[in-house]
Amino acid sequence: LFTLNICRIQEERDERHKTKGRLSRFEPPQSDSDGQRRSMDAPSRRNRSSGVLDDYAPGSHDVGDPSTTNLYLGNINPQMNEEMLCQEFGRFGPLASVKIMWPRTDEERARERNCGFVAFMNRRDAERALKNLNGKMIMSFEMKLGWGKAVPIPPHPIYIPPSMMEHTLPPPPSGLPFNAQPRERLKNPNAPMLPPPKNKEDFEKTLSQAIVKVVIPTERNLLALIHRMIEFVVREGPMFEAMIMNREINNPMFRFLFENQTPAHVYYRWKLYSILQANAPTKWRTEDFRMFKNGSFWRPPPLNPYLHGMSEEQETEAFVEEPNKKGALKEEQRDKLEEILRGLTPRKNDIGDAMVFCLNNAEAAEEIVDCITESLSILKTPLPKKIARLYLVSDVLYNSSAKVANASYYRKFFETKLCQIFSDLNATYRTIQGHLQSENFKQRVMTCFRAWEDWAIYPEPFLIKLQNIFLGLVNIMEDKETEEVPDDLDGAPIEEELDGAPLEDVDGIPIDAAPIDDLDGVPIKSLDDDLDGVPLDAAEDSKKNEPIFKVAPSKWEAVDESELEAQAVTTSKWELFDQHEESEEEEIQNQEEESEDEDDTQSSKSEEQHMYSNPIKEEMPESKSSVKYSEMSEEKRAKLREIELKVMKFQDELESGKRPKKPGQSFQEQVEHYRDKLLQR
Numbered sequence: 001l002f003t004l005n006i007c008r009i010q011e012e013r014d015e016r017h018k019t020k021g022r023l024s025r026f027e028p029p030q031s032d033s034d035g036q037r038r039s040m041d042a043p044s045r046r047n048r049s050s051g052v053l054d055d056y057a058p059g060s061h062d063v064g065d066p067s068t069t070n071l072y073l074g075n076i077n078p079q080m081n082e083e084m085l086c087q088e089f090g091r092f093g094p095l096a097s098v099k100i101m102w103p104r105t106d107e108e109r110a111r112e113r114n115c116g117f118v119a120f121m122n123r124r125d126a127e128r129a130l131k132n133l134n135g136k137m138i139m140s141f142e143m144k145l146g147w148g149k150a151v152p153i154p155p156h157p158i159y160i161p162p163s164m165m166e167h168t169l170p171p172p173p174s175g176l177p178f179n180a181q182p183r184e185r186l187k188n189p190n191a192p193m194l195p196p197p198k199n200k201e202d203f204e205k206t207l208s209q210a211i212v213k214v215v216i217p218t219e220r221n222l223l224a225l226i227h228r229m230i231e232f233v234v235r236e237g238p239m240f241e242a243m244i245m246n247r248e249i250n251n252p253m254f255r256f257l258f259e260n261q262t263p264a265h266v267y268y269r270w271k272l273y274s275i276l277q278a279n280a281p282t283k284w285r286t287e288d289f290r291m292f293k294n295g296s297f298w299r300p301p302p303l304n305p306y307l308h309g310m311s312e313e314q315e316t317e318a319f320v321e322e323p324n325k326k327g328a329l330k331e332e333q334r335d336k337l338e339e340i341l342r343g344l345t346p347r348k349n350d351i352g353d354a355m356v357f358c359l360n361n362a363e364a365a366e367e368i369v370d371c372i373t374e375s376l377s378i379l380k381t382p383l384p385k386k387i388a389r390l391y392l393v394s395d396v397l398y399n400s401s402a403k404v405a406n407a408s409y410y411r412k413f414f415e416t417k418l419c420q421i422f423s424d425l426n427a428t429y430r431t432i433q434g435h436l437q438s439e440n441f442k443q444r445v446m447t448c449f450r451a452w453e454d455w456a457i458y459p460e461p462f463l464i465k466l467q468n469i470f471l472g473l474v475n476i477m478e479d480k481e482t483e484e485v486p487d488d489l490d491g492a493p494i495e496e497e498l499d500g501a502p503l504e505d506v507d508g509i510p511i512d513a514a515p516i517d518d519l520d521g522v523p524i525k526s527l528d529d530d531l532d533g534v535p536l537d538a539a540e541d542s543k544k545n546e547p548i549f550k551v552a553p554s555k556w557e558a559v560d561e562s563e564l565e566a567q568a569v570t571t572s573k574w575e576l577f578d579q580h581e582e583s584e585e586e587e588i589q590n591q592e593e594e595s596e597d598e599d600d601t602q603s604s605k606s607e608e609q610h611m612y613s614n615p616i617k618e619e620m621p622e623s624k625s626s627v628k629y630s631e632m633s634e635e636k637r638a639k640l641r642e643i644e645l646k647v648m649k650f651q652d653e654l655e656s657g658k659r660p661k662k663p664g665q666s667f668q669e670q671v672e673h674y675r676d677k678l679l680q681r
Contacts, residue, residue, distance in 0.1 A: 065147070065149070065150050066123075067123060067150060068123070068126075068147055068148065068149065068150035068151075069096065069119050069120040069121065069122060069123050069125075069126045069150070069151075069153070070097075070117055070118075070119040070120075070126075070147070070148040070149060070150055070151050071089075071117065071118045071119070071120070071126055071129065071130060071145055071146070071147065071148060072115070072117060072145065072146045072147065072148040073085070073115060073116045073117065073118060073143065073144070073145060074113075074115050074143075074144035074145070074146070075113050075115075075141050075142055075143065075144045076100065076113060076114040076115060076116055076141065076143075077113070077114075077138065077139040077140065077141040078103075078112055078113065078114055079139065080100070080114070080138070080139055080141075081100065082098045082099070082100055084139075085098050085100070085116065085118055086098055086158075086159040088133070088138060089118045089120075089129055089133070090159045090160075090161050091161060092120070092125050092126075092128050092129040092132070092161075093120050093121065093122065093124075093125025093126075093128070093129070093161065093164075094120070094121045094125070094157035094159065094160050094161065094164060095118060095119065095120060095121070095157055095158055095159040096119040096120060096121050096151065096153050096154055096157055096158065097117070097118075097119040097151060097154075097158060098116070098117075098118050098119075098158065098159070099116055099117050099118075100114055100115075100116035101114060101115050101116055101117075102114065113141065117148050117151075119148075119151045119153075121153060121157050129145075130145050130147075133145060137360075139332070139336060140336065140356075140357055140360070155304070156218070168215065168216075169215070170213070170215045170263035170266075171213050173261065174210075176206070176207060176210055176296070177207070177260070177261070177295075177296070178212045178260060178261060178265075178266050178269070178296065179212070179261040179262075179263075179266065180207065180210035180211060180212045180296040181210055181211055181212075181213060182206060182209070182210050183209055183210070183211060204294065207294075207295065207296055208294055208295070208296065209296075209297075210296040210297070211288065211296060211297045211298075211299050212266060212270075212291075212296050212297065212298045212299065213266075213299050214266055214267055214270045214298065214299060214300050214301050215263045215266070215267065215301060216267060216301050217263065217264050217267060221253075222253070222256070222264060225253060225254075226256065226264065226267065226268045226271065227271070227281075229241075229244070229257075229268070230268065230271055230272045230275060233272060234272070234275055234276065241257070244257065245257050245258065256268055267301075269291075270291075270298060270300060273291055274300070283303065284300055284303070285300060286300050286301075286302060286303065287300075328364055328367055329361060329364045329367050329368070333361060333364075334367075334371075336357070337357065337361075337368060337371055338371065340353070340354045340357060341354070341371065341372065341375045341389060344385060344388045344389060344392065345384065345385070345388050346384055346387055346388040346391060347388075350388070351388060351391050351392050351395055352395070354392050354395075355392060355395040355396055355399060358392075358396050358410070359396070359399060359402065359404050359407055362404060362405060362406035362407045362409060362410065363405070363406045365406060365407075365409035365410050365413050366409070366413050368410075369410065369413040369414055369417055370417075372389060372392065372393060373417045373420060373421055375389055376389050376390070376393075376421050376424055376425065377420070377421075377424040379424075379427060379428060379431060381428075383428070383432070383437070383441055386425070386428060387441070387444050387445075390421075390425070390444075390445065390448060391448075393414065393421070394448050394451060394452070396410050396414075397410060397411060397414060397452070397455075397457050398451075398455060398457075400457075411457065411458075415458065415462075418466055419465075419466065419469060422445075422466050422467075422469045422470040423469055423470075425445060425470055426469060426470050426471070426472050428441075429441060429442060429445075429470070429472075430472070445470060446467075449463060449466070449467050643675070643678045643679065646678060647671060647674060647675045647678065650671065650674050651667070651671050654667060654670060654671065655667065
């Protein structure tokens with residue numbers, strides 16, 4: 001009998017193995033036609049975990065199931081993982097499962113592409129994802145999507161979109177009982193939170209209009225503990241809750257029993273009330289209600305919101321992509337380009353893949369050129385990577401004439417960056433210490449120049465300039481300075497009178513006025529014939545009425561000997577030839593606070609005025625005596641200057657206290673007395 005039982009068990013096992021083998025080859029199990037018809041008429045049973053086909057059939061194929069939410073993904077980039085798929089597909093709704101079929105054999109690895117499955121929580125989100133992502137380029141691989149075999153839907157998704165997560169998160173603290181939210185706050189979550197009113201009537205009014213939002217906890221252990229607690233409280237009564245609170249007062253897992261404003265306590269209180277109102281554990285009323293008299297409204301959580309799909313507001317917020325700026329890479333494309341440049345090697349396949357990426361995104365040629373230029377400017381980059389990036393530039397330039405949209409932009413944008421690129425390569429070349437290594441680097445760069453010359457990408461003078469920059473024969477900074485815009489933009493030299501006024505018209509009289517008579521050095525004839533016979537005072541009066549010369553003669557020109565004495569009197573405040581001018585001398589002495597420079601300037605101006613107002617006679621009868629008198633006056637003036645220096649020194653010593661002050665005399669009188677003594681010597 002025992003042997004017969006063993007044989008029967010073995011036969012049943014063999015039969016089960018045969019059934020498994022047939023199902024793995026997608027053969028229908030042996031059953032009557034009614035069973036087959038039932039399985040075809042009720043495809044929804046395949047969603048159940050107890051279904052035979054779901055247990056045995058590996059893989060997934062489109063069997064025409066209208067309720068499946070599973071999508072088959074073909075042609076996945078080998079560098080893409082499940083987290084990236086969640087980010088890409090999760091924008092369309094919560095995900096039930098994500099799986100990539102990683103290659104296991106060498107043949108599968110040689111395909112250099114993967115496949116996988118993404119299951120949504122509802123059909124609507126899956127259809128939207130299929131419509132928008134099928135045929136889209138994701139990480140340079142065209143996504144190929146199709147419907148897969150239905151899979152069991154878990155109670156909670158593995159990934160929730162951020163826009164949907166915000167609506168399932170508990171509200172911020174409000175300070176009201178059970179964390180009730182004012183209606184204005186729920187309508188506008190960005191509005192500032194106002195403190196609860198202190199007046200009792202206003203507080204009760206605000207509380208009666210507030211809403212308590214119930215949120216299901218996402219922590220599985222806490223949710224199971226709350227459900228277990230509700231089960232015993234319903235059966236044993238409120239005394240059981242009091243006993244547990246007394247015993248587990250220090251247990252953090254039972255904190256939801258004490259903190260009545262936490263989301264866990266709000267859910268516990270609502271769920272307990274719902275069960276006591278004869279609602280099913282998995283199905284409850286979703287309308288707002290009042291749990292306490294004159295209390296706030298309670299808003300139950302929706303019935304598994306993940307099965308109903310995203311709302312229109314959430315779809316607009318999560319799915320609608322921001323339009324990409326024209327001529328700019330997306331964030332993921334920029335990251336992909338930087339990743340390509342970081343891992344680029346001189347291998348032909350790597351450079352070819354990078355070149356294809358550049359041509360596929362030629363609308364952002366300027367940004368790609370800037371990124372490549374920046375990568376070539378880093379001195380610490382290993383030489384093989386730097387050579388590989390230069391080869392990438394060469395390949396992109398060679399294919400810039402290909403029949404690809406916007407590919408010709410690369411030639412234009414690289415032309416403005418090549419000088420900087422080869423300047424950076426020159427800096428790298430100069431840092432190479434090994435002679436053989438530097439020669440190898442130089443040879444590879446020169447190979448690119450020869451290839452560009454054969455391709456006629458740029459004019460030959462420009463290529464020679466780039467070659468000189470790389471060899472260090474031309475400094476890019478000096479080259480920029482030589483290319484500065486010249487002053488004579490129109491070919492005509494710019495005149496010195498930048499403000500439009502002639503520089504020679506110092507006195508404001510036009511140059512082209514009356515001709516000047518003394519241009520050849522001949523003295524100008526005086527307009528006043530009686531000038532020599534006029535006394536000094538009269539000469540000074542006539543000086544004011546003299547016409548001003550057209551061109552001011554230099555103050556360094558020869559001075560009339562006959563006027564030297566008068567000139568000395570008027571230009572210097574120290575000369576006292578005439579006793580009748582004592583009052584004028586005192587007036588000049590009162591201005592000693594002025595600086596010596598101003599005195600000199602005043603002297604030179606007065607000299608010039610006397611020179612202008614007393615023109616030199618064309619014929620001087622006393623020429624010999626005037627020369628002698630000139631020599632004497634020069635000696636006299638030198639002596640007077642020496643006297644004045646002594647007077648200034650005496651005044652400084654007197655003011656500083658080095659010399660005693662005479663009683664009955666002021667500083668000024670004592671200085672004048674000292675000057676008189678020196679003049680009388």
